Amino acid sequence: MPGLGAVASTFIAGVLAARRGLMPPIGSLTQMARLGVGSTPDDRQPLIRDSVSLASLDDLVFGGWDPITTNALEAARTAGVLAPHDLAPLADELEAIVPMPAVFDTRWVSRLEGRRVKPEASKWAQAQALIDDIARFRDGQRCDRLVMIWCGSTEAYQAPSAVHDSVAAFEAGLRADDPNISPSQIYAYAALRSGVPYANGAPNLSIDLPCMTELAAREGVPVAGKDFKTGQTWMKTLLAPGIKARMLGLRGWYSTNILGNRDGEVLDAPENFKAKEVSKLGVLDAILEPSVYPDLYGHIDHVVRINYYPPRGDNKEGWDNIDIFGWLGYPMQIKVDFLCRDSILAAPIVLDLVLLLDLAHRAGASGVQEWLGFYLKAPQAAGAQSADHDLFRQLATLQDTLRGWAGARG
Numbered sequence: 446m447p448g449l450g451a452v453a454s455t456f457i458a459g460v461l462a463a464r465r466g467l468m469p470p471i472g473s474l475t476q477m478a479r480l481g482v483g484s485t486p487d488d489r490q491p492l493i494r495d496s497v498s499l500a501s502l503d504d505l506v507f508g509g510w511d512p513i514t515t516n517a518l519e520a521a522r523t524a525g526v527l528a529p530h531d532l533a534p535l536a537d538e539l540e541a542i543v544p545m546p547a548v549f550d551t552r553w554v555s556r557l558e559g560r561r562v563k564p565e566a567s568k569w570a571q572a573q574a575l576i577d578d579i580a581r582f583r584d585g586q587r588c589d590r591l592v593m594i595w596c597g598s599t600e601a602y603q604a605p606s607a608v609h610d611s612v613a614a615f616e617a618g619l620r621a622d623d624p625n626i627s628p629s630q631i632y633a634y635a636a637l638r639s640g641v642p643y644a645n646g647a648p649n650l651s652i653d654l655p656c657m658t659e660l661a662a663r664e665g666v667p668v669a670g671k672d673f674k675t676g677q678t679w680m681k682t683l684l685a686p687g688i689k690a691r692m693l694g695l696r697g698w699y700s701t702n703i704l705g706n707r708d709g710e711v712l713d714a715p716e717n718f719k720a721k722e723v724s725k726l727g728v729l730d731a732i733l734e735p736s737v738y739p740d741l742y743g744h745i746d747h748v749v750r751i752n753y754y755p756p757r758g759d760n761k762e763g764w765d766n767i768d769i770f771g772w773l774g775y776p777m778q779i780k781v782d783f784l785c786r787d788s789i790l791a792a793p794i795v796l797d798l799v800l801l802l803d804l805a806h807r808a809g810a811s812g813v814q815e816w817l818g819f820y821l822k823a824p825q826a827a828g829a830q831s832a833d834h835d836l837f838r839q840l841a842t843l844q845d846t847l848r849g850w851a852g853a854r855g
């Protein structure tokens with residue numbers, strides 16, 4: 446994991462706790478959900494993890510890069526997500542997970558000051574250093590397979606440029622230190638060059654670029670992006686299909702959040718928030734299809750705000766005010782106040798993405814894995830058609846894909 450902060454440390458701690466039998470891995474479909482296959486009676490539906498050949502929790506080892514964090518225990522304590530009494534039995538294992546120095550550049554994350562940063566100055570040398578890190582980790586930990594998942598801070602907003610058009614252009618850009626290449630893209634490049642599947646948990650441009658799609662196809666590696674679908678957007682993708690199912694109109698959706706963790710601090714910078722805003726705003730149009738239903742969804746004011754408010758730490762509060770209208774155009778309002786815990790919701794998504802990308806890789810899948818859009822706020826489309834945002838259709842697609850592999854188990 447590039448980025449050993451709140452999400453990554455909560456993810457690791459949860460897996461360690463689950464494999465010691467301290468707590469079940471709540472929120473993880475791969476561990477807890479059942480998959481009906483064929484005509485199996487309901488009470489005998491198998492668990493997903495018993496239906497497809499997933500790596501087991503006992504087989505996982507964890508590593509990462511971070512410019513600040515010194516080890517996973519320190520990350521968990523700084524994040525303050527998990528209580529000391531939950532961390533205590535895991536402390537030794539967490540402390541032993543020491544991130545490697547990062548490829549980091551304050552131009553992309555201005556609010557953080559990197560202290561554990563790679564000395565290599567050129568982007569080409571940084572990419573080679575990451576490729577070496579991956580090989581060393583694979584050998585040192587005696588791993589058969591790896592998956593990389595970006596759990597790093599949200600980088601500043603960026604539109605794709607010519608350097609992202611092809612692998613050749615990107616490699617020339619690395620050699621020329623092109624300013625349009627961000628650290629997360631260097632990690633993604635290093636992963637794909639090493640034959641390692643890659644998922645992007647943040648909203649910045651990283652894997653959703655023509656050069657990365659070309660490289661993923663060339664190396665035969667599956668990828669998924671982007672931005673974990675956790676709090677408010679998860680709610681939005683639950684409620685919007687319900688409003689549409691009843692053919693009720695929507696006039697406006699105002700979403701605001703208060704958040705006090707390091708992620709909130711980074712997102713307080715306008716250029717970093719812009720990346721998040723773009724990823725959050727796409728959801729409603731994709732679900733409601735205003736061009737198909739102009740009377741109902743042709744004039745929606747959709748506003749998203751995130752405010753950094755330190756007292757809340759990782760315990761985000763997300764408010765939604767939804768202005769809907771019904772019969773004869775009469776207005777109604779829905780208010781949602783979600784007191785969620787960001788990393789508690791994100792951690793099982795990390796686990797599932799890792800296990801499912803590994804499964805996809807072994808099944809011979811490569812390129813964009815659109816069926817993993819269930820987990821992502823701005824799901825990347827595999828073809829020309831835009832990706833589905835409706836949580837229930839996404840779940841059906843995920844289950845269908847797994848059913849296909851369940852038949853081929855063994």
Ligand SMILES: NC(=O)c1ccc[n+]([C@@H]2O[C@H](COP(=O)([O-])OP(=O)(O)OC[C@H]3O[C@@H](n4cnc5c(N)ncnc54)[C@H](O)[C@@H]3O)[C@@H](O)[C@H]2O)c1
Nearest residue numbers: 448450451452511547597598599628647673675707708787
């Ligand atoms: N928690 C959620 O619900 C949620 C949902 C969607 C997306 N995300 C995204 O997931 C990411 C992680 O969230 P978090 O709460 O753990 O944030 P965090 O700030 O606690 O952790 C991010 C870590 O990334 C490190 N980092 C920054 N740049 C890096 C680089 N170039 N290389 C390696 N490490 C780097 C930081 O030092 C920090 O320790 C953020 O981008 C966030 O926007 C989180």
